[in-house]
Amino acid sequence: MRPLRQLGELALLDWIRKRAGGEKGAGGKNLLVGIGDDAAAFRLTPGKAALATSDMMVEGVHFDTRYYTPYQLGFKIVSVNASDIYAMGGVPRLALFTLAAPPETETGFIKKIFEGVLAALGLYGARLAGGDLSASHSGLVLDMTVIGEADGVIKRSGARVGDGVFVTGPLGDSACGLALLKEMAEPVAVEKGASARDKLKRLSRKWRSSLQWETVKPLVVRHLMPVAKRPPGRVLTAMLDISDGLLLDVSRLCKESGVGVRIYEDKIPVSGPMRRAAETLGLDPLALAKTGGEDYELLYTAPQGQKRKNMGKNKGGILIGEVIPAGRYMVDAAGKMKRFKAQGYEHFGK
Ligand SMILES: [Mg+2]
Incomplete structure (x- = not known):
């Protein structure tokens, strides 16, 4: 020492x-x-x-x-x-x-x-x-x-009307992991040096529901030790990484490209552990996926309908919406379209 x-x-x-x-x-x-x-x-x-x-x-x-x-x-x-x-x-x-x-x-x-x-x-x-x-x-x-x-730089500004909007993986895991870490840091009545499993057992009384460490671990690890995603091997028009939340980062891409976007809520990928943990904590999984920061998944736009052979190993991520001429809209599961604002993490407040 x-x-x-x-x-x-x-x-x-x-x-x-x-x-x-x-x-x-x-x-x-x-x-x-x-x-x-x-x-x-x-x-x-x-x-x-x-x-x-x-x-x-x-x-x-x-x-x-x-x-x-x-x-x-x-x-x-x-x-x-x-x-x-x-x-x-x-x-x-x-x-x-x-x-x-x-x-x-x-x-x-x-x-x-x-x-x-x-x-x-x-x-x-x-x-x-x-x-x-x-x-x-x-x-x-x-x-x-x-x-x-x-070889070629991919900016935020290249998105074109008609392009698909993709993400490389599930969103909201990191924000949910942070919420779990905060809960687990609260003084729960366990002896010093208690394991995460013991703490979860005590917390389940407060939550009136239990979570297994197997559910919690991937979320917590995602927050504490994220692994950066490599872009897919296909033609991309614009890209950025999701560090401050989907809604805020997709708004940045729209602003730089001078376009609008339509996102389908039910296409936003949410992991099973995140859904279970968020529900136990009384949080809305979809809200975490839309505004939670630090996921470090990539968000990109690409022409739709590219042939498979051009896509390389990563088949091109998850399609969540499309680029439109103007306006930023979220379409819910019932098909209702609503405008959204850039919401997420910002330094220096607002
Ligand atoms: Mg970035």
């Missing part, structure tokens, strides 16, 4: 450098100079477009350390960045990671964050190329920049 202030920055840097050098990602061949010099040097594949994106996770704003293990925090900061690179039609290659932590933080905790970062970078085939370390006066701040490359 050693706080950061005892280990010091140089010793930590040495450890990171060794660990990062040991992990060989596909991004490795692009990296000319990695951690340890004044700046990273890299070469991107000739003819490809370079992509760069940043995301920050601030304790108390984006996360609560009661819910996350340090490994999960490290993993998540990579996934949210990788998701943005995939959403442009590219692949992640290199990452710069900056971490600020209070000096009394356990060294082991910090190392676990880096292990999560390196494991996720390995998963996406990218390398840690550099970053910065700083002390913080209150809480943790994780900041990452990911460099990627793409």
